[in-house]
Amino acid sequence: MTVNQRPYLTVPRLEPIPGLVHGFGDARWSEADLLAFAAAKGMRPVIMHQLHSDIVHRLDEAPGGTLEGDALMTNVPGLLLVIRTADCLPVLLVDEPNRAVAAVHCGWRGTEGRLLEKAVKALGEAYGSKPGDLRAALGPCIGPACYEVGLEVRDAFLRAGFPPSVFVERGHVPGVHVPGLKSKYLLDLKAANRWLLDGLGLRKTNVFDAGPVCTHCEPRLLSYRRHPADPRRMYNFAGLIP
């Protein structure tokens, strides 16, 4: 990871889009920093109470209270959509022709619930967004080498239709049964969500990886698995400037 002057990562291919602001905050960027950034741009931040659900909110105006859910979308300039993460995958979706954006919180539960697929479909229903026009930016998340999950998680993904290739198996020698050995699996969150986007018809060239680093390994990022007691979260955002 190169040292960035700004405390958030951006996608170069999204930077030229007129009126769009986006970024994936690192450990240096606090909620107070995000609020100051929004105020300086005349934008209203929308920070949900995230639930690891598959709930998508369409915003036609600033919400009156705190929303509960894990994805936000809007075509209204002035709303800054925010996703808080520490290991989970933040995904930003941009529909330039229809001037709409979405921000999606993809942990393992949301991914298994196909939240990103629901968000893309919701963009289509709300704003006429076509998958072939959408651009997706994947932020930093925990990498597959560090993301061990149990057999029950793997089974849930397979039941949800994901291919086994989104997992790497550890502790298992093919053809050898070791009594008492429970296989562990390594989940590739980005691969699983890329697979969803691919199935919806997003072009591979329109899916960008803003942070090909592991939150668990990179000290400039926050990781729940590395520091479970640390309440801080990284602030990821997208919106249209008023």
Ligand SMILES: [Zn+2]
């Ligand atoms: Zn790692």
